[in-house]
Amino acid sequence: MGYIAPEIYSRNFGTVSYKSxxxxxxxLMLELVGGKxxxxxxxxxxxxxxFPEWVYEQLVSRQELxxxxxxxxxxxxxxxKLAIVALxxxxxxxxxxxxxxxxxxxxxxxxxxxxxxPKPFVxxxxxxxxxxxxxx
Numbered sequence: 001m002g003y004i005a006p007e008i009y010s011r012n013f014g015t016v017s018y019k020s021x022x023x024x025x026x027x028l029m030l031e032l033v034g035g036k037x038x039x040x041x042x043x044x045x046x047x048x049x050x051f052p053e054w055v056y057e058q059l060v061s062r063q064e065l066x067x068x069x070x071x072x073x074x075x076x077x078x079x080x081k082l083a084i085v086a087l088x089x090x091x092x093x094x095x096x097x098x099x100x101x102x103x104x105x106x107x108x109x110x111x112x113x114x115x116x117x118p119k120p121f122v123x124x125x126x127x128x129x130x131x132x133x134x135x136x
Contacts, residue, residue: 003027006092019094022103026089030055033082035067052090052120055083059116081111090120 005023007016030052058065065079085106091097096118098106106114 005094007094017094018100019097022089022097022100023091023094025100025103026086026097027052029082029086029089033065033067033079033086035069052087056087056119059083059087077111081107081114084111084114084116087120088117091117092120 003024005016005020007020034051034055036051055065059080065076065083067079071079085103088096088098088106089103
């Protein structure tokens, strides 16, 4: 699917809107943080995990990103913040994505004020998938 928002493929997720651009921006941020090309046909054909899912699992299980580059503690914090904000942006339901101005607020705020989003690919039991974080 790459950078194209789910609602462009399926009207089950709502209509195309500015939130579609938020989705694309989130995928771009994930690509920058992870150093992987999101729309790589070779990866898709090899059956590798959906990249946002991989990032989400990295953050949930390890509370950090396992990347192939050396980073300072400050750089790791920035990468984690970018990843969390990006995961909010790539929520499948556009209602659950932040606005672009809210995205900027989250990026400008501190990592400690960010909440982990629900899994971006399917609503998970136990999460309220209609809320966007208020804190920053």
